[in-house]
Amino acid sequence: MRSQSSPRFVALALFALLLTATAAPAVITKLTPLAEVLESDQYIFTAKAEKLDPDNKDRPTATFKLDKKLKGEVPFERIPVNMTGNDEAKKAGDTKTIFERLDDSRQLVFFVRKQGKIYNAKVFVEGSWFSIYGTLDADGKTVRWALLHGEPFLRRTFKGTSAEMVKTIEDALAKKAKPPEPDDKEKAGYGPPIQKKCEELNSALQTPRSALLGVIPSFVLVGPLAIIAALFPGVFARMAVGMKRWRAFLVVASINSTLALIYFAVSTYRPHWLPAGWAFAPRSVAVYFTAIALGGFLWAGLRYRRMACEEPNVTGVPSRTELLALLGLTAFAAICTALTAAFADWNSTLTVPMREFTFIGIALLTATTYAAYRALTHRADLGADGKEPALRLSLSGESVGLGALVLCGVVTVLLLNGRGGEPIAAGTEIGDAEANFAPRLVGEPVVIEAFEVENGKQEKVAGRIMSGLAVDGDRLCFGVQIATDGRLLAMNRHTGKVEWAVDAVGEPLRPVFCTPTIEGGKVYCGEGMHVDKGCRLFCVNASDGNPAWKEPFKTGSHTEGAPAIANGKVYFPAGEDGLFCADASTGAKFWQFPGGKDKGIHIDAAPVVANGTVFVGSGLYTYVAVGLNANTGEEKWRTDLKLRVFGAPIASGNKVFYGVGTGNMGFDTFHYDEEGEGREKEPAGAVCCLDAATGKEEWRYPLPRSVHTGLAVDAFSVYAGCRDGNVYAIDRKTGKLRWRAGIGSAVASAPAVASVGGFPITVYAVSREGRVFCLHPQTGAVLWWRGTLPGFGWRGDDFDVMCSPLVVTTPTATGSKRTIYIGGMTVDPNNPVRRHVAVFKFEDAIGG
Template sequence: MRLLIPRFGALAFLALLASALVARAATAALSPLERATTDPSFTATGEPGSLALLGVIPSFVLVGPLAVVAALFPGVFARLAIGMKRWRAFLVVASLNSTLALVYFALVTYRPHWLPPGSGFGPAAIASYFTLFALVGSVWAGCRYRRMAAAAPEVTAPPDRTEILALAGLTAFAALGTVLTALFAGWDSTLRVPMREFTFIGLALLAATLYAGYRALTHRADSDAGGCAPAVRLSLPGEAVALGTLVLCGFATVLLTSAPTSGPVATGTETGDAETVFGPRLVGEPVAIAAFELEGNKKEKVFGRVMSNLALDGERLVFGTSASPADGRMLCMNRATGKVEWALDDPDLKAVFCTPTVANGKVYCGEGMHEDRGRRLFCVSASTGVPVWKEPFKTASHTEGAPAVAGGKVYFPAGDDGLYCARADTGAPVWQLKGGKETGIHIDAAPVVSNGTVFVGSGLYSYVAVALDAVTGAEKWRTDLGLRVFGQPLVSEGNVFYGVGTGNMGADVWHYDEEGAARDTEAAGAVCCLDATTGKEKWRYPLPRSVHTGLAADAFSIYAGCRDGFVYALDRRTGKLRWKAGIGSSVTSAPAVAAEGGFPVAVYAVSREGRMFCLNPQTGAVVWWRGELPGYNWAGRDENNVMCTPLVISTVTSTGSKRTIYFGAHQTDLNPNVRHVAVFKFEDVIGE
């Protein structure tokens, strides 16, 4: 994308220049009367006015077909270019809006921190500006049309066959662009910046084409009883119809982007009549611990959002962030002050979705998302962030899942590279479970090491759970789970539990090109229990949508967050449902359970919209919940989803107990594109 925009801009500029030169030559060949009917800036002296060039500036949507016509049929294009002068206002507005949309998209994607803070550059504001430009263009078009009609009344005649075909061709080209965008990026992308503006231009051209066809079919209505057509017809110009369509589309966008985007609140439990008589209670207000960097005497927020879970290292929290897909960081933050104590700022570091693992004074962390290749695993000092290994462990794929450290070795997933085992002190490779389409393995989920066995799962090619010998890497068993595995398994009391499903973290169904034929057809999910020794499936609880986050457990239940917006509690022995509690429109982070003396007292979960819930572990009843986090703005966008699992720290008090709950997300300055790293802190107590 970084290379595409400048190249596209250069081609567009050449096309615009060619259009201008051809149009100039054609204009010079026309008679003064013809020039007056197409160019109101033409003066009595026969010299074109200063606005002539604006009449041949097409929108980027039109550059492709116009360039083809110009190359193959220069004579036809010359006449078409002159006709385009009658559409000067629409073309200028379309060019301005589409170009600004591309620039805005590039900034939001790659340099969002360049956008000024505040709501002036938020989605609603940008939509308002584009609508205002279209409205101004409508007024301009109306004034021009009246002047043209006064100079040459025949301009009010119904459009001829050439104009209708040109409009129909441009409309078909715009429709083709919209369909291709939908096929490659989904239909929702056609209504998001930047393609939204191109979609609106296509709708405007469609409206103008239909209006032109209507004028042509009903042209006899202009004639009097004797069949004579008047010199001036009462009509709207097609340009005004197109601009009016842009205004209506823009106005609807402003209303939608300005409307509240809050999702549903908790919908209760399966039974709905349980009452809480004992449990934690929220104390105080939630606190946002923003991550700050200190540059001299300047206190500056860290741009981006928290992508990973939080790793606890004493009074410090270590986590991964992303400012854009190509710009990631690993931060170590003091959880009391929000001060960044150190940061891994490798210039080539991609978004850090991987949850860091702290072990023996070291931090192990990977980088990259599914589309990234050639990513690495880092090992740095937990106290300073200084690299411990001579160089990061290089892979041919990405390293999304949290590493597991055991027995002096570190085990980590690497997508199409499968699973690696390396020495924890030096990073020297020990063994590898090879992945890729040939082996039918793609591992993104964090592994778990227990009793000399490594448990992993595959999310592409084959959807299997695999157990490996931790020392040699030899396969112990492999079980087909039937659905993708993108969440970390959980091992407890001789069993291993997997959350599975279709799609991925952001979609219920998804087609991965590397798999070939589409695999996902309908949304589905499940929680599965396998025997840790044999891999035999003991029970499975089907769910309507996927579970691609980790699981939590206590002595009685397994807890799962599902994309259907519910937290499920399942009997760990039988897999039967204990309860389910709705917390929002989707759950994109794992729940956490707190226990006192081995007895569960609370389950904590956060919705993708940023609502924090404390649930009774026995009934699922909502003990307390809190929304409206300070400075947080979900804005109805998946890229703002909370993906961080709550981190619970329990302490004993003189009268009972206290829990401090952290989870990472972001804060905004009204503009949801300008995000700053933040960790939110809650506290609840029992017995005070």
């Protein structure tokens, strides 16, 4: 998986920062908002160091005593911690670093989350962060704590003093103030170590740091500057000295842009503030903006006529200063629109709030074109005597620009009226004669929220489903992300009750993007994402979640792709480590196909095994498809696909199909630091068909954006979900397009095809926004669709639906029924940072 957690849409809307994240081994590199930490952790409290023993070479320890409860009833008074740390901590010298920042005078702030028998804790002390975890003993009372490692990147979340942190937490929990946003520009590191007494005296004489500087809130500081630049007051103020005629345009641009930003912010983060009904629907808002532009257009015309009476030369040819100013502003608007398209997509430039900024840019371009036309044809203004008249018959550039704004608004209203604000997939119309035989949606979708029973109470499971779903009878298995941690859950697919959960295998799990594989009563699953190192593949019993191997299979990289099981062997990808083959019963290693920069291989996608061959692909360094001997790991063939391979291939018959493209799951183009210099410039994608025996490319169907999800295939077609928002059906023999259907702004999950008796009857697909479509496999026509997953609450951020539909087909007396499961999350409309694991269930049927 390649996702990037950053609020890039809001940032682009404000023309602000372009956020990036740097990976570091085994630490939290995700940009983590403090609000998310406060919401997800059950216990927050302060503590003091009661006893510190850093000089014990065998087992350095620290004991912390509870001081003040800030959130939740903390179930322990003392926390004795083994400060040895894991392998990464030892390598980085984290134990020494942390002890240098501890003494009995410093206040520590603990953020603790309980997952089953595991306590995950992040500790803050005077600008420094580190992670510890505790394991609950069998007696249910004793918790054994150990240091994991330091967290230098969490200084981006908060870097102030402990007192400032406590004040921030108390204000946030009391709803007095929002926690500050993270600062992506803050460098990784730690707060100051304990100073000597003379240094403390000097420090006391200095001006204390403000709580505001504890975290640099980039949105608060950069936002107003970006708004000023976007709404042109500073630039236009200087230009208005020589252009008094532009006051109406300034007012309209300012009002529409500001209202668009407010509407986007409220509808995204506080949708419950908007009254129900049509008054605040997207089409109505577009009407309001158009009406404001029309009012400005009429006002500009009246002002221009009055100015012409008082100062006739206002009707003259635009001056060189005015023309250059318009050219500069138009270029600025064009750059902002291009940046939006480059770092989000072109749909974002025509979606609130960026739509209003784009329209302002179009208006400026129109006015600039008109001004240039007036300048180039200035001789037409001369009289017969070759002199300029005092008064000319002309339109003002301001009126031309506002007229363009009105026209853009009218077109928007008409388009929204035609499609109701929702995308409708392209395809052919189904006649009435076929309607009785087409699948029909039965009832409304059902939301199955996962819950656990804790102390006799039902508690919803926090987080979101990252992986695909695997079915095992009445049980669904899937991977979950909770902030920076992960879980593997087995949930009853009818009730939502969590039957078992894997929170830790030795150490707490990293986020689980890997789709579990169930085979022979065992569940095989990996952990971690692209930034994670030192991850593992683990195997547990499907019945109870207890370990089935003596210990997990450790790798030096991440294990994102679903394992493949064949002939008693398990094959799984491990990023920089390439591909491993191990004994499915014991986890003992059989062979490794090595990866890394030196080998030119990086394997993230799930492998597929067929006819004694393992098919894999590389997404970094070289973009190749490789066929390996399933018994020995020896390379049979290698084919350059010219684009990244991040999606799982699919083998069918004597062919193997790959989806490829630029960028990753979150971006159309992307630069990975591991690859050194160079950057993808233009987005591209394709579906490729190779001969399974030789690797020879038989056909390639190019696409405008990438395909980084898995593919689906039937007897006639290969189906691919593309980041351009379309599902493509490609003839599997010729490689020619059969149909395409638009379902949203992007597709971040693989489509699924359902067959009866070997004949395809439906194709299911879901967009990243949570729009679900059932398509005709032969024509792409929409058989049924659902606008959004109920309660999903997509906000245009990186929390896309990435779970492919899981289809369970059941024969009936008069036809067949399908149950479709899609994993995701529900979002509290009153508090968007509260997210709970949920599976969405649909049913359709054919027959009476």
